[in-house]
Amino acid sequence: MKVGVVVFPGSNCDHDAWYAINKNLNRSGQVASAEFIWHDARSVGQVDAVILPGGFSYGDYLRCGAIARFSPVMQAVQKFAADGGLVLGICNGFQILVEAGLLPGALIRNAGLKFICKDVGLETVTTASPFTSGLQKGQMLQLPIAHGEGQYIADERTLDQLNSEDRVAFRYTENPNGSMRDIAGILSAGRNVLGMMPHPERACDPLVGSTEGLGLFESMLGAFAK
């Protein structure tokens, strides 16, 4: 599996995603590699999956991701996703996916109005996706969050639709930011785009906390092994 990690000028979790794929994931004996894609690229190149990493894309002084959605690379990511390519947006990446309309709803300031960095409990809601197929339905994960604008909101109809179409990937067990229906991550209708506020790439190495994020990347690997 070849993963392209998009680098916006203000991305700051790009290297963490790169490291998790290249160094931590490879330990499980399967072949995965990551490379960077610069934000003004007009194509994502020959990759199997794209990660939009955490950070502050273009400073995010306006709404998070509001400017990033207009970047050249996002036009390429839109096309890649439309063609069925796997796109994983983490934190700022989730915000960009929402702004770009690849996922529904919006992410606004945390209910407590403060940036929060901590480990949170997550429930795996669906395993019917290339990102979660290796997990168990209902499986509990501890993953870090680190965001100021992670409160997921959408209208009731959208929330109901996400439920009925089994597109909620993860819910918080103790809601840290006021997200509606405890939503921590959602899938696109085609199930090939996942946006999530928690950082699985930060939980791929026992030395820095845990390896509970590896399952997600291993699921992606599995999707290509088939």
Place this chain on the structure above:
Amino acid sequence: MTITPEIIKHHQLTQGEFDKIVSLLGRQPSYTELGVFSVMWSEHCSYKSSRIHLKKLPTTGKYVVQGPGENAGIIGIGDGWVVAFKIESHNHPSYIEPFQGAATGVGGILRDIFTMGARPIAVLDSLRFGPLTGSPVAERNARIVAGVVSGISHYGNCFGVPTVGGECIFEECYSGNPLVNVFALGVCRQEDVFFAKAKGIGNPVIYVGAKTGRDGIHGASMASAEFTEESKQKRPNVQVGDPFMEKLLLEACIEAMKTGAIVAIQDMGAAGLTSSSCEMGSRGEVGIEIDLDLVPQRETGMTAYEMLLSESQERMLIVAEKGREQELFDVFHKWGLDAVTIGSVTEGGNLRIQHKGVLEADIPNRALADEAPKYDRPHNVPPHRTAPLEAQEFAASTDLNADLMKLVSSADLCSKRWIWEQYDYQVRTNTLAGPGGDAAIVRVKETGQSIAMSLDGNGRYCFLDPREGAKLAVAESCRNLSTVGALPVAATNNLNFGNPERPEIMAQLVEAVEGIAEACAFFDAPITGGNVSLYNETLGEGIYPTPVLGVVGILKTEMPVSSSFRSVGADLVLVGGFGTTDGQRFGSSQYAKQVLGQLWGLPPALDMGYERRVHEAMREIASLHLAESAHDLSDGGIAVALAESSTPAIGAHVTLEGGLRAEFALFGEAPSRILVSTKQAEQILALLSRHEVQGGVIGVTIGERLQIKDEGKTLLIDVTTASLRNASEAALPALLHTQHAV
């Protein structure tokens, strides 16, 4: 324009200093030149009151690659890798405008690190505020806390550097003078280190980064005739930070350094364009010529004076190899940054500033950077102190459980989670030990080494005895590193004091510096750089003398020892033994402060030789993986250390020996002690005896309670660990009148 005594005074220069300027120039300075001198010769830039004393600090050692004098100190960590680090204060701006003051404090120290070629991988902050209760200005203090913390959070999180630790203390003396000291550390290959030494006549001087505005023009230049009323109104007192711009600057600088076209580079910090150019010129013994018309500006009609003194953030000055400018421009333009040639390196040694065809300044670089006056300010009096020296009587406590609860829920000792959860302490996935422990640890991915860091200072100790207090700060910082298994190898310090023109304050500074010098030499932790912040006074009342030590240590990258108990049924070994205290030394304790509301006597007694043996023993315990947990004893003594190591599920049952009065035994703050839980007590005791360190098994870990007995088996403390945890976690949000983080 004639320079009148009024104008000289407005620039905070003395007549003697002005006369020295005239003699160095051989003529009267122009108004612009006077402004340039005033900032370069300010206390902040020139260290004129402290310089002769800073010379006493040890600055060399086997790990030191670069000592004081550059933008940051550098030490080798093996395999050709180095780390650059320094601490810097932003005290005054953080009082005026807490959010931006603290944010730009972070920005400034980060630039000091990456201007040396090192990518920042850790930030720690040492904070002092006025009290949140019982003070007429408690509400204002709370607003300052919230502003400072969100400023640090805003800047560090966006920039992408983890804020991994620090300390936060509250005292009335900091109500009008909060202290915001920020430490940053970065990593790079030794051959990739850049210095700020201009070379090569004819080489271009290139300006990169944010445009220059009128922000932050120094207080020294306020209220001067040249400003119009209109421009004064527009001028904010504190600079405004843009962490996204800083992130671009970081990436662009690191990439530009790889081209090989950079000869020297320095960030524009205090006194911006002036200090970066004259210091690079002075170090390289060359001249620098700059045409201000070429400087990117975000406001119109700026004078030479304003541009030279502007402290607009996120700017760098580069000396490049002639003919290779375009390579650098390409990199900076890729990152969307301004990069323009504004001058060149010249013969001679002068800083020559042109503006609109007029030569606005023509000053020897050396005169600005190195020939500022050095003062041996009078200090032949005892250091200022108002607390009684002799032991104070106090009644035996009727409820030690309540005392312990009071301590763990005090602003000084409670959980600082409310603060550090606002910091991204994990970004870059190197954080092996984050906030809340004895020392923070980040790994260096490229090597098998990790870096441990601890910031420590104790204003109460230093107020009672600046020399001993400073030594205790060094000792504690080194003890914190040893507790996690790291070898302390170098240090940086931030000296926060009052008005040095008062001999009793100057005496505090001299005593503290000499104490640091002695302890750093003893513990092999040379000082590779730092910062001095003086005049921390409001209405004639100074802060406690507050030297803050940041010690850096090295350890092998592996799972670190945590400060929390891991299992029930583990033996508790007190490495270093119970130690002792008496009625006089107990007056400096947190118990005296939080429970008795008093301060008297002396700080704890320190035996540095014994302290060092404790460190050595502890590092051996850690390297042999004999400890399940380890936690250093400091503020609040053994009772608070036991409470902090307890988890909701695991507490301890301990018997104290030594025959001390209960309050002394429980809450005395004797140094040289570390609490270890272990399943291999015998091995540890044998090891301790080999190191000639006292220590015995003082108890065991048990479920859900903390019980402490005296020798007569009287139960002094008996509380649930859940109640301790709740009290500790709930305290700060309650004091700040905010919701407990959900």
